[in-house]
Amino acid sequence: MSIDAPAARARALWQELAAAPDAAFGTPPRPGVFVSPDSSLAPPPWVGVVTIGDTALITAPTDRAAAVRTALDGLSTTRLTDPGTVTALLPVSDTLGPATLAYLTPDALRPPEPTGTPTECLPPGDAALRALSEEAGEEDAGESGLEEITSPVFVVRDGGTWVLAAAGYPHWPRDTAHLCVLTAPDARGRGLARQAASETTAHALAAGLLPQWRARPAASRRLASALGYRELGAQLSVRLV
Incomplete structure (x- = not known):
């Protein structure tokens, strides 16, 4: 299985978790920004940013989406998940992360050497x-x-x-x-x-x-x-x- 397969599945997962009609990852360098008070990309009512490859999906509370879109449009995925960059562009009181998202194809698992303990x-x-x-x-x-x-x-x-x-x-x-x-x-x-x-x-x-x-x-x-x-x-x- 190519690495593109898990990336496509990962995007589908996070699009569903965004809980917004037509939610989709944007085309670089413009992230997809959607209004979604029920999003699972972040704790409610926080702004959530998820990147997969060079694409990004952002959800924001109803009254803040426009400001988020204006502030973060044009940033690379690396900068979108950098707390220092985001806090310099938006009025932020707290951050959580960043956390990396890693995936594994069926042929890639590398079992460890036995430890001697079952x-x-x-x-x-x-x-x-x-x-x-x-x-x-x-x-x-x-x-x-x-x-x-x-x-x-x-x-x-x-x-x-x-x-x-x-x-x-x-x-x-x-x-x-x-x-x-x-x-x-x-x-x-x-x-x-x-x-x-x-x-x-x-x-x-x-x-x-x-x-x-x-x-x-x-x-x-x-x-x-x-x-x-x-x-x-x-x-x-x-x-x-």
Whole structure:
């Protein structure tokens, strides 16, 4: 499968999440800007910017779309997801991101070398997963999205009851598997997250889903790249004054 195939599927996904009639990625260097109070590109009522390749899609609350379009028209996708650039052009009180958006083709998955510890499956919401979230802390657990998982959760234990790493995905629209990964602080750097994420990615591919990896931390981006994910875009959310 060519890399254009996941890019096209990714655009279709985010166009649906934009929740605006006729929402579409714009033609460079003009992003598509749409009024959508129900958009999932950003927390309501923020402005959401998503880029895939050299195209961009932006949603804004009803009364701010015109100003956003005027301020951001003509920018490259790199600058559209740069907080410094956007805050210099719009009255912004807060930003979220940017986060990279990476996708994986079925022939690109690179499973890790065995760690010697088997991978197990748990149902979403298992008590052992809640314990892992508590150990990781509110910020890391929230970043991971572990509580949103609807798939089987692939975990690596310490040989007992404690889960050291976990991965799974919620099933997003357009047959997309949004990867969620979390590792206990003391277990990082041992390849356990890669092991759990590899099993999760393989599960998604077997179901015909498009694996999506959204990441802000550099370590998460490196992990995705090691598995074969390719960064195709980015996401930025901004709250206007």
